[in-house]
Amino acid sequence: MNSLSKFYGIYFLFKIEEVMTFRKSFVIFIMGPTACGKTSFAINLKKILPIEIISVDSGLIYRDMNIGTAKPTSFELLNVPHKLINIKDPTETYSVAEFFHDAKREVKNIQYRGNIPVFVGGTMLYYKVLLNGLKSSPKKSTKLRNSIINILKNKGTQYIYNFLKKKNSKLIKKVHPHDSYRLFRALELSILCKKSSLIENNMDINEKFLDNICQFALIPKNKHTLYNNIKIRLQTMLESGFEDEVKMILSKKNIHENLPSMRCVGYRQMYKYLTNKINYNQLVHEIMKATVFLAKRQMTWIRSWKSLYYLDSENKNLATDTLLTVLNKQQYI
Template sequence: MGPTACGKSKFAIYLRSHLPIELISVDSALIYRDMNIGTSKPSFSDLSNHPHHLLNIKDPSENYSVAEFQRDALKIIINIIKSGKIPCLVGGTMFYYKALLNGLSILPESNVNIRKYILQENYNKNCLHDKLKIIDPISAIRIHPNDIQRVLRALEVFFISGKTLTELTQNKSNVFPYNVLQFAMMPPNKKWLYNKIKIRLDHMLSSGFQKEVEKLYYRGDLNVELQSIRCIGYRQMWEYLEYKTSFQEMLYKIIHATKKLAKHQFTWLKKWKDIYILDNQDFNLSVKIILDILKKINYIL
């Protein structure tokens, strides 16, 4: 794990020369085909020599849920273990890790007719939230009245299942069945990371990022509301292509959004339990840390 732009993918590839690992991507942007430059996807050469599972599995027109990731990752992990190798998950989508390790709540699928009924019975957002206060006061405290989609979802869950969202989220499915060692590759400081983010953006632009997004833009079947186009960099470039921002504004927004993502990832990692910190400046030292830990737990290589 680790914040964006800190070298997780490069280190994971480097680690393959020291351990019998197979790599599984934990990145909600790398799943998309034809989105290579803006996602900092490993090069064709790297992927040829060091294959990653769960890369390039979706067209940008398709969505991919955390439940699908959990299902797919578990299947791949089982197969890797059967082959006698070590599954190594690498990426920065922290919610994917959380869902994989802790399981997901079993919730009913959305129902259009139920939603229409709820909306017909309640005339505005305040009415919706007031109804939620009665049905599920704990969710009502947690969900802001202006967050209509989440309020509506909480009501929908109750109308479909007869149980509150609070009740159902206490029951988890598919809790991770394996022992796991967790490592975070951390930068020396935030200033270093923010400078790296700027350098990476310059490299993306010089590598043809704008042309990559233009190809997606002119396909005609994609829009800014899709999961793929909401990815950092693509959304901002999309707005620039629609003449909604200037080139400089677009660059500023990409940097700002990437810094915000990094801050969010730092917040997750500060709260994460049982995690070993690796030095992204010294790959050899980080490998030694991992090998020493494996020896301590008597893991046979």
């Protein structure tokens, strides 16, 4: 740890009450592409700052999905608890709206305890709703959702696509015929709203709750370093029992390939492998390809993001010092 990090560690150790008195309320975002080391970086940051971590990862919400999502270990979670991890079964869905309200509750509780909420993860849509607020949306119906799931299972995505194309050609232009999740949501909205104009106008910001956000992106200077990290992570997953993990999940009732949990990178491909749709070499290739694509997509989001401070994921000590310096200059600490 560099001198500045050591300084802040000592400073917070002995002057915590004084710091808490003068620090204005704020939150930290630590975003970045998959396999760049966001979780380990945040866990180490806990040694220096009075933070509590809120996960921003649509895969980590699921119980029993540990290896394929690179979830923090039980030991890590025991020592540094993460909010919004292990809150859903793989058979359940979890909307952006649910995340928004859960995050709002966690921020309130963390700040009440006098700590700093730190959002850590790579689900960029979650960050977007935190920044821009929650858009108005019709109330969901569990009965309707179950009906749509049955339609998907029995008649497939093409049937829903054709149905929506007749009902709302403007809306369906945004959806690929094989994108089961977007088709699911489009059909749900079209039924709930009844009129397409309500869907198209469903963009008004309804609610915000965050002020004083200091945003950081942990990224590698060299993309080849990131791709190598992805390759190593994939190898570790496969050697750590990822196949058995997915077999166990598939043994549960009501698990099928159209669930959001089974669309997570790695799980979608392993599902295909276990149902004899691809062989082992194709499995490895497809997971690697999908993960690299995910990282590229995350980087595209990050490059277009405003008000970001960049941290070098290949030099965690320097990244920590940079973060602390920014917080100090912004008079947060």
